[in-house]
Amino acid sequence: MSVPGPYQAAAGPSSAPSAPPSYEETVNSYYPTPPAPMPGPATGLVTGPDGKGVNPPSYYTQPVPVPNANAIAVQTVYVQQPVSFFDRPVQMCCPSCSKMIVTQLSYNAGALTWLSCGSLCLLGCIAGCCFIPFCVDALQDVDHYCPNCKALLGTYKRL
Template sequence: MSAPSGNPVPSAPPSYEEAVGINVNYPHPYPVPGPGQKPDGKGMNLPPNMGQTPPANNPVTVQTVYVQQPVVFYDRPVQMCCPSCNQMIVTRLSYDSGALTWLSCGGLCLLGCIAGCCLIPFCIDALKDVDHTCPKCNALVGSYKRL
């Protein structure tokens, strides 16, 4: 078979990089020694101020940034900095009836506990939602919802 007259026959198959689609002209993340350079880094061109101390007449200002991790509230007291009064505190807990309390009450009613036993979930703190308040300024700092 002969090749069509408009398309020349390629002399060699494409390289792996060309076949896979890797950009062979993409710069390396680290310097690669060129011809005539030693692989230990000697003879490489460094930026002009690399390895030199800054001049004494230009002081370097450093800004320290403190990032506070978000506080996760559960059913235990949390030690934290109150956002309202900026004091280090251990939160005070208060329990309120929430969705889990009411669903437990409804579930007990469906099981036949109608004679007052369905009200037991309102006496159990482990089924209630928890509010975290600051003991110094009484501000609400967080909540934990069971459902």
């Protein structure tokens, strides 16, 4: 009875899965090696497929497998540059409805609006004048909407 070495498999049934193919087996199944050239009678030339003598090539190239033309799926990818939103309408392609649009603007109270209101209160404008920043569009944040599908596209924050 012999003891199996580190590279020998134990004899008998086994529930372990078989080993994967080696690198050479894998490469040779995809890239078959070309047949070795046969030297001619005494001339040192290699005999070609037509029986004539030719000089042996200095190297062999292995054929690259060509994918099946029916299995190629072409996917067109459109890369849209990031749009910078400011306090003016922007012309762009809407990512929701894929149409060229000019954005509609909506003004909302943001950090600059509240900071201006608080500053006016501290300066003594407590009789209602401190709420003026809520009426000035230049102090409010701007939301950009698509006029076609009404999707929110981006926001410009003043602060």
